[in-house]
Amino acid sequence: MDINFSEAELAFRDEVRAFLKDAWNEELASQAKQPGSYKDVQVAWERKLNSKGWAAPLWPVEHGGAGWTPTQSYIFENERAAVGAPDVSPFGLKMVGPVIYSFGNDAQKERFLPRILNADDWWCQGYSEPGAGSDLASLKTKAERDGDHYVINGAKIWTTLAQHANWMFCLVRTSSEGKPQQGISFILIDMTSPGITVRPIVTIDGEHHLNEVIFEEVRVPVENLIGEENKGWTYAKSLLAHERTAIAGVADSKRNLAEVKKLAAAEVNGGRAMIEDPIFRQRICDIEIDLMALEFTELRVLASMSKGNGPGVESSLLKLKGTEIQQSIQELKLDLAGYFGTVVQDGASNEQVGHDFGDVARRGFMMSRAATIYGGSDEVQKNITAKFVLGL
Template sequence: MDLNYTPEELAFQTEIRDFMAANLPARISDKVRHHKNLTKEDHDEWHAILAKPGYLTGHWPKEFGGLGWNAVERSIFDEEMSLACGPRIVPFGLNMLAPVLMAFGSKEQQDHYLPRIVDGTDWWCQGYSEPGSGSDLASLKMSAVRDGDHYILNGQKTWTTMGQYANKIFCLVRTNNEGKKQEGISFILVDMDTPGVEVRPIILLEGTHEVNEVWFTDVRVPAENLVGEQDKGWTYAKYLLVHERSGIAGVGMAMAGLAHLKDIAAKQVKDGKSLMEDPYFAARVAEVDVDLAAMRTTNLRVTQAENDGGPAGAETSMLKIKGTVIRQTINDLTRRALGPYAMPFVSEALDAGYNEEPIGPDYANPVAADYFNHRKTSIYGGSNEIQREIISKTMMGL
């Protein structure tokens, strides 16, 4: 695989870089650069900016209104957006539900939901995990019972990211208790405004409201909201998780995080030498740099294989494992670079407009919060332990 960009790819890189420079609002990029909390309005504004030239759905197939970007173009876009400090694109509708609808949804579902994802009418969240069903997702218990032209839903979902903003949720539900547990699961779309749906906030360790519990009590959902066939939802869930795990690798975000780490380390000066001149610390940063370069290459190889029609399987598990480990290592090294300034933090300092007495330098404010928050990345999307089992079974026959 040739790792050098072609003239066409270099031109595309310049196009995206110029677009970011001209169209990414400084107010929003400053929040991302300084790790401040983004509002729903910030996400909506960036969503609309990217939608105008088609970049929001550049990775979608052309038959569904996308630009049909190949693997290299997708990688270039993600990297340039991250390096420009653009907000992460909220993935639930665009990168998770949309591919499932394209592959398994009805024509009516595609025609109705895909345009609403693009224009921002619908903000989706994911209803997979339950209090007793996380890594062992097939053990989920939330029920959906057919009642004429509707399903009646009862149960609970948890760790629902950005559910407080969403007006729609796609859920895995149990429609059959017989046979293997994977064979009785269905995939269904739910309007969050339906009577019986209740969203309860979960406040995380660093003080942010990012995730939620969602409760369903006798929620009536039209049967036409079932995606694909009843009891076949496990197939659709696995398809979605492949896309999610590729995204969790977060090559662009890791590149931005590594640049931030190097910048902070260069500012820590003792006896006339920066921390980046310390041989031990520099060696640890170099190790992460090499790992990230290798993961970037692997990510290109895997996405290119997908574009060529090959199956995406255990390779995405490799990316998920390595990507989360790299990001956690970057967070850890950033924390170490700051020393005692990384320990105390005030959650309100992550909100725009905070002007109280600072604790340490401004760039230290988010480091502890990021460190704590990103511990979850090795768990969600299927824990790294489960991913290692997938690799051993799929690729090594164990």
């Protein structure tokens, strides 16, 4: 999509490109390709962003935000994705950070926000439970007051990267009276506390992304409660809106689609490149049209947020369509890999048996199956859209 930038915006784009050339250098990009390097690379990258003042562009300036306009945010995200630099880990900067500066007290802001900006803490999200996924309000993890502490018992599941985390933002039940949503509180938990067990869950892509987290008599200081007791549902909805906006992943989808085009130009089938196959070309065009429409919607949301508004029901539309597009792109890439996207046996590498992108395509396709579930399933997003957009 072509946008007519002002001279100041073009100068900002040049500044971003210069920063990325230096910060996302060959050494860091090479390290990112190594197994088990994710956390180390993310921390190093986010600290470089923070040293530039760019770790949290959408935060208020008084809390360490960059004070960017929506157009500047758009420019940075597209330039970042174009060079293959990763987005920030969302749990601290895009999710709990905004909750803390919006609803936390001064002591909590002073304690946590600088550490989030500099990636000194690694956060995970304690929302879903074995019996409370899409119906999150039915959660049962209980926090009982005992003097200056809450004693927490229960379990969370599908907890992304909890194996790396030293902090969790967590929804707990502090009351069983009234509607289920009315008895939920939002609390910050030190993951090194006694009584916490993290059990790995290996997903169909063969990776350890997810975990089950068990709480047994875990004592958490009352000072870690965000806002008021039993008002956590309000804070949770605010966080989910930020999460769903981030999940849309427009800039990264643009880069991934460009990569598919490049691969399709080199992949020959039936005597011609796949990029020349009319059916394959039509699939690419359909995705590009959807992606452009989604990009315009994202820009409208960014413009609204720049005026002090939080992400509204549009976040559900962004999440819904954004994750569908991500899955479509991964499916295209897997189709290009063909037979070489199947499971490689006996430890042989893809370089030995065929396409060097085959294994990556298979893993990406498998992982993308979860995209329309996490952050609120498609069915939930459609219900939200029906109610608050269409008035049904």
